[in-house]
Amino acid sequence: MKAVLCKEFGPPETLIVEDIPSPEPGPGQVVLDVHAAAVNFPDTLIIENKYQFKPPLPFSPGGEVAGVVSKLGEGASMYKIGDRVIGSCGHGGFVEELAIPETSCIPVPDAMDLETASALVLTYGTSYYALKDRAYIKPGENLLVMGAAGGVGLAAVELGKAMGARVIAAASSQDKLDVCREHGADETILYPSGELDRDQQRAFSDAIKELTGGQGADVVYDPVGGDYAEPALRATNWDGRYLVIGFAAGPIPKIPLNLTLLKSCQVVGVFWGAFVARDPKANKQNLDDLMQMFNDGKIKPRISGRYPLEEAAKALREMSDRKVKGKVILTTGRDAG
Secondary structure (H helix, E strand, C coil): CEEEEECCCCCHHHCEEEECCCCCCCCCEEEEEEEEEEECHHHHHHCCCCCCCCCCCCECCCCEEEEEEEEECCCCCCCCCCCEEEEECCCCCCECEEEEEHHHEEECCCCCCHHHHHCCHHHHHHHHHHHHHHCCCCCCCEEEEECCCCHHHHHHHHHHHHCCCEEEEEECCHHHHHHHHHCCCCEEEECCCCCCCHHHHHHHHHHHHHHCCCCCEEEEEECCCHHHHHHHHHCEEEEEEEEECCCCCCCCCCCCCHHHHHHCCEEEECCHHHHHHHCHHHHHHHHHHHHHHHHCCCCCCCEEEEEEHHHHHHHHHHHHCCCCCCEEEEECCCCCC
């Protein structure tokens, strides 16, 4: 089978595609014929040894896939051969066949194609956990989503709208904001890309306050960090919740803690992967909720690009260069039904 391999840490262009032996399932595992694998921002970090999880070389990136069960390991009983499932693997997913614990898989709804299925769990799982379990967002609250056209950002826009919030999408280009409008954003803020000077930071804060009647955002969803973090926190409402999702801008911000005192607001960490491991029952309920929202037409991943497995480096480069609006996926050439 073909596999995308990271044999040395570096940019996407250092990845190679090789033929390696097909996997056999271990106890409690299934083997999936992978139809599609989603590309996520952590994939761009893990191949450069910049992510919190550091698998030994060589490894394949790719944390979520969708495919069809082709083999069952000893004791595996949750699925049968031919079942369509989503697999969450952390890494190892940019392959044609994947051995994975059956407990790391969930069924694909009948109405969902496998390409869509591959692009749902990580971004929507993260954003739903953030808004529901960390922010306790309430209908009518103002939700500011930064980096709103990216994978987790666009998921947060859709979920915030589905949960009754007034959604303000912030992004670095008008075409990205147009996509956010298409997915339910009520208001938008265009901010400059790159480093912000003090005047630009102040303008960003002022724009947030203006769109919230001077009150500030009740919930800030921030996967960006960098120079955008402090002005967003300054524009948080009394008793607001500032969600730390990630640091796509690069630098980890240093926040003046007096801001939390003055606003009686909270800075809240969001580590979905740890939540999944620590509370699988609650995560299963969240995933069930997401599948119901999909069936009800309230959410749907936007796939902005499809690449064959052999062009994984191009897909990762698009992600690294912040060109993705929604999700990009890799396909193996199998029927995507």
